[in-house]
Amino acid sequence: MEGELKELLSDIKTLKNSLPDRSQYALIENGQGSVQKSGGFVKNFIVKCSIQDMNAEVVDSNPYSRLMALQKMGIVDNYERIREFSVAIVGIGGVGSVATEVLTRCGIGHLLLYDYDTVELANMNRLFFRPKQAGLTKTDAAVQTLSDINPDVVLESYTLNITTVRGFETFMSSLRNKSFCSSKDGCGVDLVLSCVDNYEARMVVNQACNELNQTWMESGVSENAVSGHIQLLIPGKTACFACAPPLVVASGIDAHTLKREGVCAASLPTTMTTRWELLPGLLVQNTLKYLLKFGHVTPYLGYNALKDYFPTMEMKPNPQCSNSACLERQKEYALAKPARDAAAKAKMEAEAPSETKCLHEDNEWNIRFSAGGYHPRASKCR
Amino acid sequence: MEGWDPTTKSTLTQIPLLSVKAGPRDGGAWTQRLKEEYKALIAYTSMNKAKDNDWFRISAANPEGTRWTGKCWYIHNLLKYEFDLQFDIPVTYPATAPELELPQLDGKTQKMYRGGKICLTVHFKPLWAKNCPRFGIAHALCLGLAPWLAAEIPILVDSGMIKHKDDASSSNES
Numbered sequence: 001m002e003g004e005l006k007e008l009l010s011d012i013k014t015l016k017n018s019l020p021d022r023s024q025y026a027l028i029e030n031g032q033g034s035v036q037k038s039g040g041f042v043k044n045f046i047v048k049c050s051i052q053d054m055n056a057e058v059v060d061s062n063p064y065s066r067l068m069a070l071q072k073m074g075i076v077d078n079y080e081r082i083r084e085f086s087v088a089i090v091g092i093g094g095v096g097s098v099a100t101e102v103l104t105r106c107g108i109g110h111l112l113l114y115d116y117d118t119v120e121l122a123n124m125n126r127l128f129f130r131p132k133q134a135g136l137t138k139t140d141a142a143v144q145t146l147s148d149i150n151p152d153v154v155l156e157s158y159t160l161n162i163t164t165v166r167g168f169e170t171f172m173s174s175l176r177n178k179s180f181c182s183s184k185d186g187c188g189v190d191l192v193l194s195c196v197d198n199y200e201a202r203m204v205v206n207q208a209c210n211e212l213n214q215t216w217m218e219s220g221v222s223e224n225a226v227s228g229h230i231q232l233l234i235p236g237k238t239a240c241f242a243c244a245p246p247l248v249v250a251s252g253i254d255a256h257t258l259k260r261e262g263v264c265a266a267s268l269p270t271t272m273t274t275r276w277e278l279l280p281g282l283l284v285q286n287t288l289k290y291l292l293k294f295g296h297v298t299p300y301l302g303y304n305a306l307k308d309y310f311p312t313m314e315m316k317p318n319p320q321c322s323n324s325a326c327l328e329r330q331k332e333y334a335l336a337k338p339a340r341d342a343a344a345k346a347k348m349e350a351e352a353p354s355e356t357k358c359l360h361e362d363n364e365w366n367i368r369f370s371a372g373g374y375h376p377r378a379s380k381c382r
Numbered sequence: 383m384e385g386w387d388p389t390t391k392s393t394l395t396q397i398p399l400l401s402v403k404a405g406p407r408d409g410g411a412w413t414q415r416l417k418e419e420y421k422a423l424i425a426y427t428s429m430n431k432a433k434d435n436d437w438f439r440i441s442a443a444n445p446e447g448t449r450w451t452g453k454c455w456y457i458h459n460l461l462k463y464e465f466d467l468q469f470d471i472p473v474t475y476p477a478t479a480p481e482l483e484l485p486q487l488d489g490k491t492q493k494m495y496r497g498g499k500i501c502l503t504v505h506f507k508p509l510w511a512k513n514c515p516r517f518g519i520a521h522a523l524c525l526g527l528a529p530w531l532a533a534e535i536p537i538l539v540d541s542g543m544i545k546h547k548d549d550a551s552s553s554n555e556s
Binding site: 117161163200 | 406407446448470471472473474477478481496507514
């Protein structure tokens, strides 16, 4: 449209210059002004229009060109599958909001957002929210920004506290809802990301996911504000959040080491920016690997900002976990073991390398392939 | 229980402990738990009255017992300051303690989260977790709210953030 307006402007100019009668100039100049204004208007409104299919064409106007390249380079099979996935993000704060943006730009199919907080100027040290959004609920502000970035993503937002009885019920039913993709088995979502900032909310997400047998990832920043982590939780297979009580309870660490005198956790400026940008990146990377099945999905990845140390580990479930839903999932997982082992065996046999047929027995240049490796003495060149 | 002041400690030990491990979604078991909660609250209030330190009133705001409202007060320099108190019982109760709220003080102190949820000491959560499900609402008030009031109200009054209702503005306003 911009191009057409430019053409129109240049036509008007030509017309004006060809007019012998200057009395009409004012009228023409008026017209020119209107067209120029429209052009400016259109420029501000270049929106990304909804698209039908993701195409891999590497052109400026294709928002997915750089993502589809992952497929061309052989990292991901069928990148477009991302449009079928539904991810729930609990907590749209420093970590959660950035995670939603990254997933949106990646072309995720469906996002469910949960938060009851409002945007404030104090949030401006982190990415995503803008000062002019102060006063809006974080969910409304997020939908506003995300729908502009990529209208292809279906956004669902819930401004509620999931820890209350009513909030929890809404949370559960929204996860179960399969209206986005009715063919999914289990829940209506493929993954839940916990980006909350308190123990109580994590326990609630843990409860919900244990009951729904829903895989989820938890992210967090430690109380001493110098490290962060992401964790993958598969009910019954890995430890749930209640399996291992938080550090301070379990190892009897003097609680004072966690809180400096005079700094109340409520106002703790958890603002080490290296963490706030890094953690959502790690979280979404793990998410994409999980959804699109490439690379190794880490069960746990930590980040220690002071030492640049990235520990990983696996946490097995606690057979005496205090969460009864976790114990049930553990039982089910154990019962399903024979079926899993059989499936794994079948997969291995299917992938076993078969005898590769020799393509060229002979060739006119007498080139031979030696399976034994390089033998310097056999070389004819000296 | 290092780190707690002796009065809190001795009071706490006298509040009856609860036994039913049930949350608001556990149907009949929750009703049992509620009965125990009331018993503990009545016992705690009687103790307070006997010590001339009757400092709160709360009751369930809904028949399910998942929302509680009431008032608490604190005496500083011979003046009694009264505040509205409210909280929801979280779905993961009693594993997680209720988040006690003083909505009138929201924004007046750093020791508070959004909506007036009081910031508890570092000692509270580990102690609560270790004693689950024996601690209930009465214990949360004794271990959580009482020390918070004792620590914060004097500061708020002395700095002028809150005024007694007999002064020009009531304690409801800043």
